[in-house]
Amino acid sequence: MKKFFITTAIDYPSSSPHLGHAYEKICADVIARFKRLKGFDVHFSTGTDEHGLKIQRSAERAGVPPQEFVDRVSSEFRRMCDELRISYNDFIRTTERRHFKTVRELIEKIDRNGDIYKGTYEGFYCAECETFYSEAELVDRKCPVHGTETEWVSEECFFFRMGKYKERIVEHIKKNPEFIEPESRKNEILKRLEAPLKDLCISRTDFEWGIPLPMDRRHLLYVWIDALINYITTAGYPDEQFSKRWPPDLHLIGKDISWHHCVIWTSLLFSLGLPLPKKIFVHGFITYRGEKLSKSKGVVLDPFYFIHTYSSDALRYFLIRETSFGQDGTFSEEALCSRLNEELVSTLGNFVHRVLTFTWNHFGGKAPAGEVDSKIETEVKSRIEEVERLLEGLKLGQALERAMSIAKLGNEYFQSTRPWEAVKTEPKRAADCILTCLNLVKTLSVILMPFLPSASEKIAEMLRLGVLDLESAKRFDLRPGHAISKPSILFKKARHPSPPLNPVSLEEFSKFDLRIGEVQKAERVPGSEKMLKLEVKLHHDLRTVMAGIGKSYSPEQLIGKKVVLLVNLKKKRVMGVESEGMILAAGDDEGELSLLTVDKPVKDGTKVR
Ligand code: ME8
Secondary structure, three states: OOEEEEEEEEEOOOOOOOHHHHHHHHHHHHHHHHHHHOOOEEEEEEEEOOOOHHHHHHHHHHOOOHHHHHHHHHHHHHHHHHHOOOOOOEEEEOOOHHHHHHHHHHHHHHHHOOOEEEEEEEEEEEOOOOEEEOHHHOEOOEOOOOOOEOEEEEEEEEEEOOHHHHHHHHHHHHHOOOOEEOHHHHHHHHHHOOOOOOOEEOEEOOOOOOOEEOOEEEEEEOHHHHHHOHHHHHOOOOOHHHHHHOOOOEEEEEHHHHHHHHHHHHHHHHHHOOOOOOOEEEEOOEEEOOEEOEOOOOEOOOHHHHHHHHOHHHHHHHHHHHOOOOOOEEEOHHHHHHHHHHHHHHHHHHHHHHHHHHHHHHOOOEOOOOOOOHHHHHHHHHHHHHHHHHHHOOOHHHHHHHHHHHHHHHHHHHHHHOHHHHHHHOHHHHHHHHHHHHHHHHHHHHHOOOOOHHHHHHHHHHOOOOOOOHHHHOOOOOOOOOEOOOOOOOOOOOOOOOOOOOOOOHHHHOOOOEEEEEEEEEEEOOOOOOOEEEEEEOOOOEEEEEEOOOOOOOHHHHOOOEEEEEOOOOOEEEOOEEEOOEEOEEOOOOOOOEEOOOOOOOOOOOEEO
């Protein structure tokens, strides 16, 4: 079996994961799942980068010991991967024993090779990206990546002789055009390599949270060296499996860390005498309203919110389909919602549901005795081959578009063959159509697996099929008589998020007279499930208020409740009753409502401000 070893960056668990982290893991997962479908023995690693100044400071701010801090935050990263259905084989944490062992052995080896020496470092350091900068690299004396203040460092440290590998690195990049992709990123690296390559400071003595150097335990290893070595640890070093897995076929990383991988990592591997990765693919950034995601700027997109609101498949679909892999991509909840409703619900979900319910209702849940349409079979085979080519070339968005075009083709074919009419007049034509469509659905369950694992599994279950490989997706071999399960819905339509309203001034807000009142009486309004007629006591008057909360509250539950009432709303007749205000509740029209109330005793009639 051919092997495929793919890695993502390991994330800093200095704060909760954001959508950029999710994006990278999803892209890697699409590739890993595709390779498995093609029969490769895949090792897919991801994890967290847990040492260094940035983590130490985050733990201090949280007031907990660093180990306790990283245990907690790393588990959030892992949960994010699990909820996104990331099919990693190893979730590596750099605070694990196995990693310490590898790091120590390899540092000793580099030292024995004569590539480590003691000296004095003077320069700038950005703790946000854990990177050293020369004065010339700073922008307005700030970090060129984060725009934050850097720190002046002047201390005795150990150096790695990175400079001596410069010519070999340049030669390797030039001789192997597929080593760094996309091309623009490769050119950036080559351009930077035109300047002299300095040796790298690889130790610090002014913090505590890291791996001590074997040759002098007062020095802690520079966190990037510690982090990069994770790829060797996860490959199983020094066990036998290491030699089978090494080198990585693909390192997937973001554009801010290409130098660390293409230059620092490459020179470390040269020093260690290990083969280089076959490819470093540099992806772009997910941005929001034109801004970088950044906790300090308050631009944080929480992946859990999108997974729980729209499903992990919908988020995966959106991020892959909306971006061009290798370039930056813009996130918008509105656009996510549209793609879910228009493409996953109306195209894919609709096609699968139509075919399976038709089979269930008209053919007793079994594939009918018909013949498959060979033109459709040939067309689907060629589209799958196209998806395969695009995925091999890491054109993830285009590959997904082509895979979804098979569902579109299915809908068009179903619509033009009109089996709902043919079943009465030309039963053979209806049987041919449904058998062809069932095979199309089978194809989709396989080809969509890398992108939409949950939906694909659900389709395969409804078709009562086991795990299939890519070759089987190209064959229309689902035969007459094959029994399916009762169909169910694949994707639910989502409501569009409410757009933010125009800003209001305090003066405008103060026009709303909101008061606390107590519900004295409550009764249902005949003929309506939703409407309740309430009597609400304010300071010295009693208001009759009609409230559409009858599906979430019974009249009995409301007696004695303190509610928030808009008292200066114009009077309005509702179902024959004059309503003198409106009570406030959270939720939408159709879902569960929750009344706004107060959490301390407050006199009736008190103003809400
Ligand atoms: O750099 N969009 O960790 P990290 C897309 N620990 N990707 C993004 C992104 C965004 N908005 N923001 C960050 C580190 N990333 C190191 C890696 S590897 C040996 C050590 C990507 O948590 C970023 O480019 O800052 C990187 O690939 C990954 O998320 C982790 O970033």
